[in-house]
Amino acid sequence: MFKKLLSIAVLSLFVSVSALAQSGSVTGVVTDATSGDPMPAVTVQIVELSMGTATTIDGEYTIDKVPAGTFTLRASFVGYTPFETQITVGSGELVLDISLTEDVIGLEDVVVTAYGVAREEKSIGYAVQDIEGGDVTMVQDDNIVGALSGKISGVQVIGSAGANLGGSEKIRIRGTNGLSDGQPLFVVDGTPIDNRSFSGFAGGRDYGNLAQDLNLQDIENVSVLKGAAASVLYGNRAANGVILITTKKGTRGSAVQVDFSNSTTFERVFILPEYQNEYGGGYTQSFLTATDPEDGNTYNVLNYAADESWGPRMDGTMYRPWWSWFHDDFTGDGVDDYGTEIPLTANPDNVRNFYETGVAVKNTISINGGGDNAAYRVSISNSQAKGVVPNSALDKTYLNFNGSLSHNDKFTSAITFNYVNTKGDGRPAQGYSPAVGSVAQSFNQWFQRQINMDYLKNYETPDGMASWNIRSATNTRPLYWDSPYFTVYENYANDNRDRVYGNYSFTYNVNANVDIVGKVHLDQYSFVTQDRIASGGLELDDYTIQQRQKREVNYEAIANFKKDIDQISISGFAGGNIRQDRYSSVYQSTEGGLSTPNYFNIAASIDRPSTSSYIEERDVRSLFGNITLGYADLVYLEASARNDWSSTLPKDNNSYLYYALSTSLVFTEFSALKDQDLLSFGKIRASIAQVGDDIAPYSISSVYNIGTAYGSYPAQSVPNVLVNPNILPAINTDYEVGLDLRFLEGRLRMDAAYYISKRKDEILDLTVSGASGYSTAYINAGEFTTTGLETQFGISAVRSQDLNVDFTINWAKSYSVIDKLHPDLKVKEIEDAYFGVSLYAVEGEEWGLAQAEGYYGYNYHENGKPIIVDGHYDLVLNKELGNILPDWTGGFRTDINYKNFTFGAFIDFQKGGQFYSIxxxxxxxxxxxxxxxxxxxxxxxxxxxxxxxxxxxxxxxxxxxxxxxxxxxxxxxxxxxxxxxxxxxxxxxxxxxxxxxxxxxxxxASYVKLREISVSYNLPQRMLSNVPVRRASVSVSMKNALLLYASTDGVDPSIIQNGTTGFSFWEGGGLPGTRSLGFSVNLSF
Known part of the structure; x- marks a missing residue:
């Protein structure tokens, strides 16, 4: 279906239209009203005709083939007050020069709200915060989630270690929202896209979150809908907030413009644990001895089998290293190193030396323009990255097309098409992954400090696979660990993902007040991962392949209405949506090893392969509507509602209505507050809304579990979960008030919001008697409340012809308490213990309590000091260890523009919260x-x-x-x-x-991080006068420049990724973070 629609749409966009019988042109220069300088990239449009262009580097514009008549000409640029005037066009040329005045107050600021509706910020009664595309490309980052870190108040990002190479990044809006926290909905140009993550709970490989399939160079704007009032129109997927992304488009009536950008980024490992360099490998400080069977002599040796460093002091004593028991050349001198003695000394940088310099190169080219009735933009990008872990690489190709065509004055069609291919090779394992091998786990937890990494590169010898962790001088097979180079070069993985997302739409203008829009949205991908354990290593050789497919189609129809009656403005829309969602997975793995060494194929399985499959289907039907009333730019009232019918719920109980009411009062419109110097703009807002989650498919029916067949007999098992056919989705009710103030003509800006979110009917699993035949039953019972405060401040400290200095800070705090669980359940485990620490929800307490489970914590005397018994600390079993949620989060940004130079720096920070460092x-x-x-x-x-x-x-x-x-x-x-x-x-x-x-x-978990810093230079026009380049700029940027503060050395709290809840609270065996230095060139032709 989508392919047919795509073909029709592309064909229609290039259909020629009738030439106009009589036309003229409008031309001129746009300048800054203060400095008189020409302004490039200003959008100049003839409103009624949807014709327009963008000014050149010299501020010049020309709109050709304008039909004779009287029209409205509009010129707009971010940060300036839009210019509008009436023009009369004849058959000749009309010259109109324009001066734009800087709009520091920003009263005409427009933000994107639900369903892509652009609204004036003053009319909105709930919290929406947006940032421009340039803000997410300040430094080179291929994940939109990471690019948002610290830039939106109330939004917390848990990053991924740079060594992970495309790893998952998690995002949460306004703290917790349920016992198992979810992620917000991502919507790109109106199309909902999947952002699930493919990473293991305690280890394995991390293939990333799917929002990283967005090309940041294509992004025009990002709007974050925070509360339920802002996101309610997206129904049962809106409970965790919505992130709206608008991509760049072409402009009608503009000349063809070609843009090219290149970025080259170098990255190195940033933070590593602090290692000791005084003692070598072993369990005791005494050397062991071993007799060489070839020469009969006895030598000092270390306990090679010990993967600990409690051994002898590294004082230069001569000994036989592990590699001296192999007949091969490890030192690179061309001589057999068997029998070599060396002094026992430390290798302080052995771990850092294992990691390489990562290099990422990204090239993007885009072409945009438009004719009288059409506009287009097409871009293609390729990113090739070599990771800091040896033999790791990631290759991504993006294709984006946006086009629109006015067939006549009534009918317009448009298409947005995106294709992304992602190929990963050798993505490193992390956490506790003994089968595939996690080098970071070994280095940080089980290693020896005298090891020279260079000697581990030669892991294939005539005597077999070589590693530092040999069992003894006469048994050189590894005991616990293969060589890390064997791990990354032989136990490697591949992954390939093809993804298509976008939409086709048409708009029919019924009259000046009403239009009808129809859309078809698609998000579809196929994702294949292959994992290998090579023959000859410590672990049994193995091959695993998993194929995942996802397809979501949304059919949508919307009628929009807008009318002004004197001082009253009325606008709104009503529509319906049909959502069809399909997901499937097939998993296959060899058993018993490979019949042929290193023949990685399921057919090579010695025993019957293990297989499993999963299919998930969901259909949702929806009706929704919105109406907004405004009076004299003073007060606005808005109402929204949506009703969902979900296939995951019982037929007689599958309908749920969500609603929102909001208002805003621009009190500076009162005559007593107008035309005064201090307060330039003031608005208060308030809203109430209700929205809920959907439940997982098949939660209301019992099905057999299909297992691996036994011989020719199929295997099935009875489920142990008692389903509840009357289960309901959890419901959130949000209350929010806000204040927006701007002083001194907008030089000082402040926005604050206070909210209360009450959640009820949380789905809980209760333990039931085994006599029932089940172990668990699901019920609706949990209730909890989240309160929060979020603020943003902006200061335009300097405004002059040559120098502009701006500061922005955001800060947010939220607190969630468990009001009620169940009469038979006062404590609920959210996440199982991992090495002794679990996460709990306790009735009457704040969400996110970490507790030792089966392990201990300090026993304190009433005076606050730890109690000592038998020379050591007395301990308490199953002790509460603190809360994982931060007290508050925020970010600080500075932008300095001096002539052609631009400097930007961004700091984000977090106060409080606890994490467990394994x-x-x-x-x-x-x-x-x-x-x-x-x-x-x-x-x-x-x-x-x-x-x-x-x-x-x-x-x-x-x-x-x-x-x-x-x-x-x-x-x-x-x-x-x-x-x-x-x-x-x-x-x-x-x-x-x-x-x-x-x-x-x-x-x-408190930290302060200088996350981004950049310097760019726009080449002056005089340097480009003799080359076919309209604009050119170069920039240098650094990501993760400094960890200015952390409570403990060797761990970066901002990239703790482990955990299934979305609230990562422990780290163990994780890959290190990286610091990157990037260079960029941008050219426009």
Whole structure:
């Protein structure tokens, strides 16, 4: 269907139209009213004819073939007051020069609201915040979610490590919205698109979130609909907010313009844990010895099988390294290195040296223009990135086409078409992924500090696969870890995704007040991932392939109405939507190994392959409408409603009505407040709205689970979940008030919103008696309330001909409390324990409580000091560890324009919240962390034996009874009576004990990050006078320039990604973040 519509649309866009019998032209120059400088890229349009163009670098414009008559000519540019005048065109040339005045107040600012309706900001009674396309391309970023980080108040982004190469980024608007937080709906040019993420809970490969299929170079504007009143018209997908994206379009009556951009970005690993460089691999500080079977001599060796660093001090003592037991050349001198002895020394940068310099090159070319009745823009981009992890690469190609055609004065058609191909090679594993191998997990948690990475590159030897973690001098098979280079070059993955999204629309102008719009939207992709475990390594060889397909089609019809009666303005629309959503997945994996080494095919499975499939279908029918009334630019009233009928709900109970009411009062329109110097503009707004979630397909019916067949017999199992045919979607009711103030002709701007969101009928799973034949039942029961405050401030500090300085800051705080769960359920586990910490919802408390499960936290005396028993900390089982939600978030931006130079910097920050660092925990447990070395309070190495006053080695000793040369970690606190005590405790045992104390590994998630910084230069026209280039600019930018503050070293709280809830609260084995330096060139012809 869509292909046929696409063919018809493309054909119609290029149908010739009748030439006008008599026409003239309008020409002139547009200048800045203050400086007199010509203004390029100003849009000049003849409103009634939808004809227009953009000014050249010299500010010149010409609109040809204008029919004779009287029309409205309009010139507009962002940040300036639009210019309008009546013109009369004859058969000749009309010359009209235009001066634009800067609009610092921004009263005519237009924002995009639901269904792409452009509204004057003063008329809106709810919170909508938008940013221009240039704001998301300030630095090179291929993920729209990451590009929004810190730039919208009340919007929090949990980023992805740069080493992840296209990894998932999560976004949440106004804090929590349900026990299992969801993501907002993304809408591009009116088309809803899928933004699900393909990443593992605790490990595996991260293939990213699908919103990164948007090409940022094509984006014109981004609007964020925050509350229910703003997003209600999108129905049951609007509960988590909506992000509206408008792409660039061509202009009718404009000459052909070609734009080219190139960006080249270099990236390096940014933040790594702090490692100790005093002790080598092993479990004890004594060397082991081994006899060489070839020469009969005995040598010092390390415990190669130990993947910890509690070994001998690295003081230069001669020993046999792991590679000296292989007959091969590891050092690169052309000589067999078997039998080589070297001094035991540290390799302080061995982990950093593993990672390479990533390079990403992106080229984009676009062509736009238009004739009398048509406009178009087409662009193609290609991005090729080599990751910082060896053998990782990502190749993306984007194709975008936007076109419109006025067939006559009544009928217009338009098409938006996007194609994206994504190819990933060698995407690295992360987290706990022992099968495919996570190099970051090994480096940060299980490694040895003397290892030279260069010697691990030669992993194929005549004696077999070589790795540092050999079992012994005479058994060189790895025990726990393959060479990291074997992991990334042999255990590699491939992925390929083809995606098409866009829409075809027509508009019929019934009369000057009414038009009818019909649209067909499509979002469709096919996604294939292949994962390999190579033959010859530590793990059993394996091959896995998964194929996913998604197709969503929306059929839409809308009637728009607009009428002004004296001082009363009336506008609105009504429409219907049919949504058809299909998703399927097929998974296949070999079992028992591969029949032929490294033959990666399901047919090579030694045993019967494991297979599974999943199909999900959903249909939703909807009716919706909106009406807005305005009076004298003073007060506005708006009402919206939508009714959804969902196939996922029971036939007799599948209809749900959502609504919104809002108002805004521009109080500076009162005569008493007009024409005064201080307050230029003031508006108060208020809204109430209700919106809900849909439930997952098949939640109201029981089906058999299909498993892997046994021989020729199919396998099925009975479900253990008791379905509830009367289950309802959860409902959110939002209340919001806001204030918009602008002072001193807009030099100082402030917008604030306070909201309360009440959610009821949350879907909970209750444990039921096993005698029923089920383990779990679903019911509607949970209720909770979120309150929040969000603000934005803007200051235009300097305004002059050569220098402009602007500052923008946003800040937001939200608080969510669980009002009620269920009479039989006061505590609900949101996310299962992972290495001992779970996430809970507790009735009467704030959402997001982290708690040790089966593990411990400190036992504090009433005086606030930790209690010490038997020389170490007394611990409490299943202790509450804090809340994961931030206290507040925000961002600060500065823009400085000096003549042809533009400087921009952006800082984002977060205060509060807790996260659990599994990397830090294992980093210390295994002796890798810098916290495990140094001198104690007696001035002795902490790893030295603990000595009592008689010089005897003991597990622990009171500090005042310790021998002068005693080692050991200092343990300070109080006894059970509250008296201060101090002990020295054996370092290895101390850190082993602390492994079970999960409170020790909970950290404050506060941070301040200089996320973006850029400098650009627009080449003056005199430099381009002899070349066919209209505009040219060059820029330098840096992403993740500095982590200005974090509560703990070695971890970046802004890129913690693990967790299934959308509220990541732990990290472990994650890939490192990166810092990138980019160079860009932009040319217009």
């Amino acid at each position: 990397s830090k925990m294992f980093n210390n447990y295994s002796g890798l962390g810098i916290e495990t070395v140094g001198n104690n309070t007696l001035g002795n190495p902490v790893r030295d034996p603990v000595l009592d006053s008689g010089g005897n080695e003991v597990l622990y000793v009171a500090l005042d009874q310790a021998g002068a040369g005693s080692g050991g970690e200092l343990v300070s606190g109080v006894d059970v009576d509250g008296n201060p005590v101090q002990y020295l405790y054996d370092a290895v045992s101390h850190h082993a004990n602390m492994f079970y104390n999960k409170e020790e590994w909970m950290f404050d």
